[in-house]
Amino acid sequence: MPILRDWRLTFDQAQFMQEYGHTFVRILRRPGMPEVFDATFREIAELAEPAVIWESFPVQEMRHEAVILAGGQRIGNGPVTTVMGGASHLAIGVCTVGAAVSDRIHEHKEAGEVVRSMLLDQLGTLAVGQLSQRFYDWLKTDATSRGLHISTYLSPGESEWSVRDQAVIFDLLDATQIGVSLTESLLMKPIKSLSLMAGIGSQPMGVPGTTHCDYCTMGDRCPFHGKHAGI
Secondary structure: OOEEOOOOOOOOHHHHHHHHHHHHHHHHOOOOHHHHHHHHHHHHHHHOOOEEEEEEEEEEEEEOOEEEEOOOOEEOOOOHHHHHOOOOEEEEEEEEOOHHHHHHHHHHHHOOOHHHHHHHHHHHHHHHHHHHHHHHHHHHHHHHHOOOEEOOOEOOOOOOOOHHHHHHHHHHOOHHHHOOEEOOOOOEEOOOEEEEEEEEEOOOOOOOOOOHHHHOOOHHHOOOOOOOOOO
């Protein structure tokens, strides 16, 4: 089961402020806040430990909204077969930026450093989003090099694909190898983690020109809405 750790995430403060700074405009006017921002950007760069565990699973058949894998495991509902119909394999992965980020967010909150906790929380979310996009780009490059096509990717819980399939993904992948586990309420721990799935096959899949954002139910609540995942 491949584990990929050689990821270089970028944390560009100027770009972040251009895209998300409106949230912090008033805060930054307070004495000492620019220094807090500088320190928090250094912190995310030091704490993030990006890792991905993934595997490619042969598809046996597609039945209604679900995909039946060669081993008999059933996965998917909602838009999954619309997006990945015709795939011969499913690439399934779990991405994380590690526990240290989540731990530090909690430490800042407990210490009453609300702004620093809030900023680091948003940076952690953007970091795992950036990692998932880079992993998908890596999958796409690999598929293209082999003359194959790849669908857009989906994550359970972000679209009409039920979060219940997190349990299926964690049955298929031993994510504890990268320090990620699944709680009884189907939340990943550490929280700055994300699972995803994409179809790979010999023919184009899904609706041309669409991305995972087109199937997302988060809308304006998503920090990546209408933007790329870079920071």
